[in-house]
Amino acid sequence: MVAQVAVSHNSADKRTEGWLLVHSPVPVSCVFLSYLLIMWIGPRLMAHRQPVNIRALLIAYYLAMVCLSAYTFYEFTASSWLAGYNLLCQTVDYSESPLALRMANACWWFYLSQVIELSDTIFIILWKRNSQLTFLHVYHHGCMIFNWWARVKYVAGGQSFLSGLINSLVHMLMYLYYGLAALGPHMHKQLRWKRCLTFMQLLQFFIVTAHAAYSLYIDCDFPLSMNMLVLCYALSLTALFTKFCLQNYLSNKNKKI
Template structure:
């Protein structure tokens, strides 16, 4: 028992000798000064404004007519498809050219072109999570308050917080796997939203909505397995980062299973 506890403690406190020791992780000197990364005040202000919008928005719209955003949403969603495809390409190409391992991939903190390219796409992914906060604003303006679920708000809030942490401390390495999967899933998801925004006559072509939720669940399960494996082996990657990712993913899996059950399986039973 003591040997097991010693192993766990060593894993949690393990710090690579190249790090300037600050607990288990230190700021990446390459990304620390980048926009929306350096100070937690910037990110904290954005998240606080977002939560205020979630609370105040529906109240301000209560006696107003829904805003017609159809044409704008078509352009917005297709632009998000383009951004997601670009990031997926960057995650995939950079990890491939860098000979990334799926079993254990430390962060390369050097200024060489490929490690910098990976750090840059991690930052773009973080920025995309901030842009995606607009999804909530569009629901509020269209008075789609039924879409403002705990899952929706929790997802958008925590993804911003989580990926600010990634870019500041571990821009690359094991972190690439979630970015790779998520950009692929979001390419499909925003394509669905873009088609749905065209009009009701598109609904007959959107029969695959439930499969989109399953795709999101499958993504989360893969990230859970990937992160769990990394915790069980000796790998030069901060354990605290893996623990945060594992906890984050576990909560999402539970929430998405609950969402899938209520949205599809429970409705089928009622029918």
């Protein structure tokens, strides 16, 4: 049996130790607690106010997120291709080689993008779209930042790259859709692929679940605890997104007669 590396303080990736929001879980935990505080206070402050007109800000934000997602997608793809990554089982290269550092850097930028995406919730509150503040929304955003903090802290590369690559592609398309929708009602008739985006998100969770499960099955030389973390998280999102799809797209009560 391949020896599994236990994730502990001693096994932290020395290359990423001094990078922003990586050294300790305290900063990202403070970010998340602030996020929860905004979630609690925001809707109450906006309860008797009109929605804030943030259309221009939203368009700029969505454009920036499209660019950032495109960048991380490219970096994950290029780094894994040039390094000859095995899609089914890839160990972490902890060396200081240019390609290993490039992959670690891609992981960090993706992690940072997940922190930035917490802004989605602030915009929802200002726009008074509180129906979108679901458990799935908060769970997904909250878990992603801690999930990727752990990956950048301990395993910046290897198996970690695949879910980041797929998610970057999905988010690039998702923020493109949001950006076009934010241009105004005249664009809405042209945007008929929202359902496709939802099913793309669901598909990515199926892929990540299968990938993590297969890694465990073949005893891939990758930290067991990280593979289990990814598998459990992917399974939970698969269940939640499946429920969302059934309720919003496939249930009889939502079908047009």
